[in-house]
Amino acid sequence: xxxxxxxxxxxxxxxxxxxxxxxxxxxxxxxxxxxxxxxxxxxxxxxxxxxxxxxxxxxxxxxxxxxxxxxxxxxxxxxxxxxxxxxxxxxxxxxxxxxxxxxxxxxxxxxxxxxxxxxxxxxxxxxxxxxxxxxxxxxxxxxxxxxxxxxxxxxxxxxxxxxxxxxxxxx
Amino acid sequence: xxxxxxxxxxxxxxxxxxxxxxxxxxxxxxxxxxxxxxxxxxxxxxxxxxxxxxxxxxxxxxxxxxxxxxxxxxxxxxxxxxxxxxxxxxxxxxxxxxxxxxxxxxxxxxxxxxxxxxxxxxxxxxxxxxxxxxxxxxxxxxxxxxxxxxxxxxxxxxxxxxxxxxxxxxxxxxxxxxxxxxxxxxxxxxxxxxxxxxxxxxxxxxxxxxxxxxxxxxxxxxxxxxxxxxxxxxxxxxxxxxxxxxxxxxxxxxxxxxxxxxxxxxxxxxxxxxxxxxxxxxxxxxxxxxxxxxxxxxxx
Numbered sequence: 001x002x003x004x005x006x007x008x009x010x011x012x013x014x015x016x017x018x019x020x021x022x023x024x025x026x027x028x029x030x031x032x033x034x035x036x037x038x039x040x041x042x043x044x045x046x047x048x049x050x051x052x053x054x055x056x057x058x059x060x061x062x063x064x065x066x067x068x069x070x071x072x073x074x075x076x077x078x079x080x081x082x083x084x085x086x087x088x089x090x091x092x093x094x095x096x097x098x099x100x101x102x103x104x105x106x107x108x109x110x111x112x113x114x115x116x117x118x119x120x121x122x123x124x125x126x127x128x129x130x131x132x133x134x135x136x137x138x139x140x141x142x143x144x145x146x147x148x149x150x151x152x153x154x155x156x157x158x159x160x161x162x163x164x165x166x167x168x169x170x171x
Numbered sequence: 172x173x174x175x176x177x178x179x180x181x182x183x184x185x186x187x188x189x190x191x192x193x194x195x196x197x198x199x200x201x202x203x204x205x206x207x208x209x210x211x212x213x214x215x216x217x218x219x220x221x222x223x224x225x226x227x228x229x230x231x232x233x234x235x236x237x238x239x240x241x242x243x244x245x246x247x248x249x250x251x252x253x254x255x256x257x258x259x260x261x262x263x264x265x266x267x268x269x270x271x272x273x274x275x276x277x278x279x280x281x282x283x284x285x286x287x288x289x290x291x292x293x294x295x296x297x298x299x300x301x302x303x304x305x306x307x308x309x310x311x312x313x314x315x316x317x318x319x320x321x322x323x324x325x326x327x328x329x330x331x332x333x334x335x336x337x338x339x340x341x342x343x344x345x346x347x348x349x350x351x352x353x354x355x356x357x358x359x360x361x362x363x364x365x366x367x368x369x370x371x372x373x374x375x376x377x378x379x380x381x382x383x384x385x386x387x388x389x390x391x392x393x394x395x396x397x398x399x400x401x402x403x404x405x406x407x408x409x410x411x412x413x414x415x416x417x418x419x420x421x422x423x424x425x426x427x428x429x430x431x432x433x434x435x436x437x438x439x440x441x442x443x444x445x446x447x448x449x450x451x452x453x454x455x456x457x458x459x460x461x462x463x464x465x466x467x468x469x470x471x
Contacts, residue, residue, distance in 0.1 A: 021217075022224055025300040026232050050183020058190045065197070067217045069308065069339075069346070072210045073198025080190050087183065124202045127353045129396070 006052055009044035012161055013060040016040025021067035031114075031129075031138030032145060037064045037075065038109045039150045041082040042102050043157040046090035053090075057083020074120045078113035085109055099154040107147030114139045206321070206338025218310065219341045225299040225310070236460065289329075289429065290470035293317050297462045298344065307352040309334075311465060314343040324417075324428045324468045330369065331456045332357070332417060332432040333465050345467070349459055350434060353392045357428055358418040359400055361386035361409040361437060361451070367416060369433050369456075374416070384408060387418055390434055390453065398435075400451040405442050407449070413437045415453050429471040 020036035027034050041060045045053035061079020065072045082105075089105045090098075114134075121128040129138070201210045295311035313319050321338045325347045332350060339346035348355050362385060367374055386409035388400040403409055415437060419430025435455040442449045 022221060022228055026228070026236075050180050051186045054183050054186040054190060058194070061194070062197075066213050067221065069214060069218070069306070071198060072201035072214070073194045073196075076194040076197060077191065080187060080194060084183070084187055120198060123198075127392075 012044040042086040053087035082109035103151035106150035111143040292467040307349040
């Protein structure tokens with residue numbers, strides 16, 4: 001039987017966040033960039049219990065805030081949302097469709113994060129783009145591309161995120 | 172079993188609520204604390220820790236960026252231009268052996284081009300781009316140990332303004348906000364080409380006399396998204412091809428930048444009868460993708 005270790009999930013989230021912070025600036029094209037942190041959170045926490053998933057999402061987000069140069073707190077909110085959506089999706093998943101379902105969750109989480117960031121920028125008094133323009137040219141392609149990226153690497157993430165338990169532990 | 176699931180979901184909801192509040196508190200503190208606050212310090216420390224990794228990635232990404240630029244340019248040119256480019260690429264390959272020598276010469280030229288009365292920091296290498304899709308910032312490999320301070324002008328060559336250092340200056344790194352960042356602003360003048368030498372940064376004496384009404388305004392990335400000069404009076408002189416240079420003073424107040432630093436050239440000028448100011452779009456003199464070495468003017 002497959003299980004997910006919290007430590008392993010935390011490691012996946014941490015590595016994804018680190019990669020995001022280091023590689024992200026090079027892979028940003030306008031308003032579109034790979035959100036590796038959110039992808040890591042979604043795929044790592046989906047089989048965990050609610051409090052663990054939420055905490056890990058927050059952990060990933062806050063780590064991203066610390067390592068990046070964006071507005072502190074927005075990553076944490078985005079991570080929280082990704083963790084919550086992922087664990088909710090995880091509770092209704094059907095065998096064999098997990099990867100597709102979680103890729104969709106990534107798309108939704110990325111769209112939500114983009115909107116959170118736009119709101120935060122406006123709240124902080126910075127000049128952001130207009131809402132309509134940002135949604136069409138930023139949020140939608142960003143969500144779609146990240147969902148696609150999540151689908152492509154999702155199988156591998158699910159594989160490394162699970163541990164095979166021995167028969168006497170499988171209860 | 173059902174009870175355990177229910178208690179897990181309740182715990183999850185409680186954790187979600189508490190952590191949402193915590194995130195909002197962190198955001199509020201971050202926005203209110205200013206650049207020297209604890210959360211900004213955390214980001215600065217993390218940037219310092221990640222500096223070696225970013226340097227390695229930057230070195231690895233350089234050929235990829237060059238290839239990317241070549242691919243991009245390949246799509247928007249005709250056959251003739253493609254052949255010409257191929258010739259240029261062949262020439263580049265032939266010249267690659269002397270690349271280090273040329274770089275050496277270039278760096279020496281940068282050091283020799285210093286303007287009198289200005290105190291420059293050491294030559295700084297651009298370590299990595301930082302920030303997100305809404306910011307235009309870079310990190311350079313000089314910090315407080317090299318005499319860097321916040322809010323100092325950063326130039327390429329002796330005279331071309333790149334941006335300014337932000338409050339995020341650590342021992343060995345400094346963050347630079349580029350002129351094209353939405354938060355950047357500088358007082359500028361619009362000078363005809365005949366009266367400004369972009370190589371030396373020397374202004375013609377006529378520019379400094381008070382009776383000449385050249386355009387003056389605030390350089391920034393406009394609300395509409397273009398890089399330009401705001402608040403230039405319709406009666407002031409401003410034409411396409413004019414140089415945009417820092418003004419250095421606003422009335423009696425000394426500004427962040429010394430006078431005469433080149434920012435770019437005027438790309439277009441337009442005005443409407445009902446508006447008091449001209450709309451001026453500027454073509455920046457620096458290209459963020461081409462930045463390799465810069466210098467900070469620490470005093471003037």
